[in-house]
Amino acid sequence: MQESVRRRVFPVVLILTAAFLGLYSFGVYKAYQSIDPFATESIGNGGEISLVDTQVLFSATLFGLSIFAVLFLGTVLAIFLTHAVVRGDAERGLLQPLVVRPVGRAALLAGRFGAAALVCAVYVILVYTASLLITHWVTGWWPDQIFLPAIELAVAIAVLVGISLFGSILLSSIANGIAIFMVFGAGLVAGLLGQIGEALNSDSLNTIANVASWALPFEALYQDALNRITSDTEGFTKVALSLGPFGGAQPAGAWLWPWVVVYLAALGLIGLWAFNRKDL
Amino acid sequence: MAAFRAQGLAKRYGNVTALGGVDLEVGEGELVGLLGPNGAGKSTLVKIACGLVRASAGSAEVAGAPAGSATARASLGYLAELFRFPGWYNADELLALHQRLAGSEGGADERAELLDLVGLSEAKTRKVEDMSKGMQQRLGIAQSLVGKPRLLFLDEPTSALDPVGRRTVRSLLEELRRRGVSVLLNSHLLSEVELVCDRVVILSKGLVVAAGRTEELARPRGVEVDTDEGTKLFESARREDAPKIVADLVGAGQNVYGVRVLETTLEEIYLEAVEGETS
Numbered sequence: 029m030q031e032s033v034r035r036r037v038f039p040v041v042l043i044l045t046a047a048f049l050g051l052y053s054f055g056v057y058k059a060y061q062s063i064d065p066f067a068t069e070s071i072g073n074g075g076e077i078s079l080v081d082t083q084v085l086f087s088a089t090l091f092g093l094s095i096f097a098v099l100f101l102g103t104v105l106a107i108f109l110t111h112a113v114v115r116g117d118a119e120r121g122l123l124q125p126l127v128v129r130p131v132g133r134a135a136l137l138a139g140r141f142g143a144a145a146l147v148c149a150v151y152v153i154l155v156y157t158a159s160l161l162i163t164h165w166v167t168g169w170w171p172d173q174i175f176l177p178a179i180e181l182a183v184a185i186a187v188l189v190g191i192s193l194f195g196s197i198l199l200s201s202i203a204n205g206i207a208i209f210m211v212f213g214a215g216l217v218a219g220l221l222g223q224i225g226e227a228l229n230s231d232s233l234n235t236i237a238n239v240a241s242w243a244l245p246f247e248a249l250y251q252d253a254l255n256r257i258t259s260d261t262e263g264f265t266k267v268a269l270s271l272g273p274f275g276g277a278q279p280a281g282a283w284l285w286p287w288v289v290v291y292l293a294a295l296g297l298i299g300l301w302a303f304n305r306k307d308l
Numbered sequence: 309m310a311a312f313r314a315q316g317l318a319k320r321y322g323n324v325t326a327l328g329g330v331d332l333e334v335g336e337g338e339l340v341g342l343l344g345p346n347g348a349g350k351s352t353l354v355k356i357a358c359g360l361v362r363a364s365a366g367s368a369e370v371a372g373a374p375a376g377s378a379t380a381r382a383s384l385g386y387l388a389e390l391f392r393f394p395g396w397y398n399a400d401e402l403l404a405l406h407q408r409l410a411g412s413e414g415g416a417d418e419r420a421e422l423l424d425l426v427g428l429s430e431a432k433t434r435k436v437e438d439m440s441k442g443m444q445q446r447l448g449i450a451q452s453l454v455g456k457p458r459l460l461f462l463d464e465p466t467s468a469l470d471p472v473g474r475r476t477v478r479s480l481l482e483e484l485r486r487r488g489v490s491v492l493l494n495s496h497l498l499s500e501v502e503l504v505c506d507r508v509v510i511l512s513k514g515l516v517v518a519a520g521r522t523e524e525l526a527r528p529r530g531v532e533v534d535t536d537e538g539t540k541l542f543e544s545a546r547r548e549d550a551p552k553i554v555a556d557l558v559g560a561g562q563n564v565y566g567v568r569v570l571e572t573t574l575e576e577i578y579l580e581a582v583e584g585e586t587s
């Protein structure tokens with residue numbers, strides 16, 4: 029069941045990924061050519077002249093962009109793999125012969141989650157690594173943290189896999205696919221709102237962003253991953269980064285990890301409850 | 309202990325009553341045909357038995373275990389009315405998957421035997437997506453037999469099969485009977501059911517409207533004789549009366565061209581039972 033799921037989607041995702049990596053290499057290379065890495069850019073700050081490390085600013089922003097793309101591509105893959113797992117497959121008659129076997133619904137659901145989360149995690153880590161190497165190869169820059177952001181992205185996708193599987197129990201496959209994309213978009217918008225809120229010191233915007241990252245923890249994980257790539261960068265470079273859409277996002281609190289576990293477990297339990305009651 | 313027993317089984321989908329309290333039993337080693345017009349609730353009953361659908365009321369037991377429990381599911385084989393297998397599996401891989409899920413240790417021998425039973429040996433490595441509908445249905449039947457279940461639920465197993473395929477399934481059912489497997493067979497093909505089933509149950513609008521042994525349901529309907537004066541029907545006559553009727557007619561100087569002993573067919577019983585439903 030697992031290996032077969034992969035076969036169906038693999039070509040599409042492979043082409044998308046190759047297109048992204050090609051574009052990304054080309055873009056980073058061209059962009060890097062157009063700036064002078066040794067020049068310093070100045071921003072005015074009350075008469076003082078402060079220096080920003082252009083190379084770091086540039087590399088981190090581009091890499092931030094690629095992390096967004098990794099999350100996006102991972103989401104596409106996750107949706108592909110899971111959007112129709114319950115209702116869609118039941119409507120097509122794929123699910124019934126499996127559910128009748130003694131392994132049962134819980135094992136089936138867990139198996140689907142595990143397989144999809146694993147495939148997506150491997151995929152996300154591979155694309156992340158490829159972007160990392162491309163960025164380094166062009167600019168010579170390494171992020172401040174390399175491993176944790178990759179893990180966080182993989183877990184963020186696992187959360188999306190969980191949400192998508194959960195949705196597939198309640199919604200028809202098309203409705204679920206659209207819903208998950210909207211949830212994904214909502215998460216990102218909330219994250220950007222949070223950044224704007226930070227910049228403007230707006231409490232209400234910050235509250236919205238906070239609630240959203242609890243409700244959709246993949247967003248908090250993504251933000252934390254973004255934050256980690258420049259976690260040790262200081263001074264005005266950091267300030268400049270944090271103004272951009274892909275830089276200097278918010279670190280997550282210590283509660284993020286336990287919350288992700290609780291969140292997935294709750295999704296799983298409620299999902300299983302709904303699945304068990306469902307007529308197929 | 310009955311292989312399958314339903315008591316007062318009812319199912320409502322919203323305000324549609326699919327089953328309105330059905331009692332039905334399939335004995336050990338018995339082949340029972342479940343008949344009824346479209347929408348009578350046949351598939352619903354089988355789905356409840358397999359744990360796919362939750363009953364609204366009543367109880368269903370498979371080999372003594374509540375329908376839907378893991379024990380119950382472990383002892384049955386099921387061919388759904390509408391099913392599909394993932395297109396990228398070939399016949400052999402699909403059976404292997406179901407062997408894994410059913411915990412069958414039959415290995416390659418079991419798979420080869422099953423494919424042979426349904427006449428798919430030739431297509432062992434053919435992908436499901438490259439199979440015709442009837443071939444997929446044959447594969448579905450093979451799938452339902454994985455793990456040697458003691459009880460089979462077949463929901464219209466021959467709907468897509470060619471005449472030879474139907475014949476194959478008929479002999480397969482007879483073979484299963486020899487092995488003591490119990491079968492509940494949903495079908496619209498009355499002649500088929502008449503030929504293989506020990507007993508039939510006719511559902512209409514979610515209720516049992518007729519049930520009985522196949523031969524009990526078939527009542528004598530007289531003897532028909534073709535003579536010079538046309539066809540004569542002797543309504544109260546039976547098979548043993550035929551020689552005398554012919555002798556009398558010949559004695560009276562008539563030529564006899566043909567004699568038929570009439571019985572009500574399952575079709576007539578069926579039409580009578582679901583009267584007004586089907587038109």
Ligand SMILES: Nc1ncnc2c1ncn2[C@@H]1O[C@H](COP(=O)(O)OP(=O)(O)OP(=O)(O)O)[C@@H](O)[C@H]1O
Pocket residue numbers: 307321324325326344345346347348349350351352353389
């Ligand atoms: N998932 C469902 N939701 C709502 N109503 C349903 C559902 N499944 C079946 N029904 C209704 O339940 C009734 C019985 O359906 P069922 O499929 O059991 O009939 P059937 O006897 O198998 O018919 P057929 O000979 O056409 O296969 C029908 O009125 C049908 O419309």
Ligand SMILES: [Mg+2]
Pocket residue numbers: 350351352389463
């Ligand atoms: Mg049916």
